Amino acid sequence: MGASLSSLTESNGSSNGGGPGFGDIxxxxxxxxxxxxxxxxxxxxxRLNRAFRGAASSDSVWESKLPSNYHDILNLMPPERHQNLTKKDIFALLSRPFPFDDGNKALWLDRVTGRVCMSISAKGMAITGIEDRRYWNWVPTEESRFHVVAYLQQIWWFEVDGVIKFPFPADIYTLSFRIHLGKFSKRLGRRVCSFEHTHGWDIKPVRFEFSTSDGQQASTQCCLDATQQDNANGNHKRSCWIEYKVGQFIVKESDPTTEVRFSMKQIDCTHSKGGLCVDCVSIIPSDLKDRRRIGVLK
Amino acid sequence: MSSSLEKNMLILRSSDGEEFIVPEVVAVMSKAIKNMVEDECASNTIPVPNVDANILAMVIEFCKKHDESEAEAASDLKTFDSEFVNRGQEALYDLITAANFRDVKELLDALCQNVAEMIKGKSVHHIRIQFLGYQLFEILTSNFIWNIWCDRDFD
Structure with missing residues (x-):
């Protein structure tokens, strides 16, 4: 029945004048x-008509939307997940974030531009003192893509390092850390934050850095908590996730593989600091990042 | 007749019988005509069925401009392209079919880009009513069917 009805509508579906029109391309x-x-x-x-539906499934359309080295991305998945898929299905598959490296990293394509975005969980980073529960804890949460964040109670030597090696397609990427000051929880369905451990972040700035295998580097410093002057207009640095932008790097070609080492440090041992959640590091094409800028610090 | 023509000119005859004399370099921008010339199966008069004089004139105008301005600034050519393709729906359709059938890549690209600009950001309803001349009944039925068909699409 469907076929007969749709052929009826399509035969009438040419332009007003009766001659062939736009719908008959x-x-x-x-x-x-x-x-x-x-x-x-x-x-x-x-949904427009049969020609549009046929074209919307064609491999040549979707191949142009996929990044040039999408095979490298598919290789991160078990082969049975992407065998015998059309290019359209591959795009659909890759546009949802999928975990790799034991679930410590996630990668996805931006749905509109098809560009590669990546996120690296705190689980996949080297955190000084992580094995000592007096310093760091793992807190399960729905607020992280990886469902867990690292919570720091108190420490003198604050250092988080990580490395990612991946054939990024040519683009300009922005690297940023996602951090939350204070501990959050749900109470009676409402989100509440506690700052009982939060201290020390207004004394000296934290240093963020990264360097790439081809010699690009960037660094930035930032006080994670509001200093006393800031406090006058309300503390905007607490109770929310903030993405601290470290800098940009340029990838000219996906081959050779780009390696990025990144770190976040506050190692002035004259004061202790604590009460902070570390979620992930994200590597996202710069203009996508600018488009959805939320609380990004320059 | 062929002897009276310069060697590198070709005659294209439209579906309604009008003849156009064009330099060979211009005519072979159409891959289909190029193949015919290369295979030497074309006498000097090449019939171009399915394309009427009006449309053929436009296509030739486009090809001539592109042939002349190969050395010219690309931006000039861009402006020309965007003005050239800015036509009514029906001419656009005829041009697209002609460009597709005769395989004129530059023209097809310019036209398709124009069509993309026209439908960008418009809803399917809007496109159906404005460009396809659908009536309300057709929209209701076809929407129903296509929505079932396309359920698995992400958006």
């Missing part, structure tokens, strides 16, 4: 049109 031309549109627009237009 052959499928191969629609493919060409789709090269200029974004994946959400293509999926939406697939």
């Amino acid at each position: 052959p499928e191969s031309c629609v493919v060409c049109v789709f090269l200029y549109l974004t994946p959400p627009e293509i999926c939406n237009l697939a």
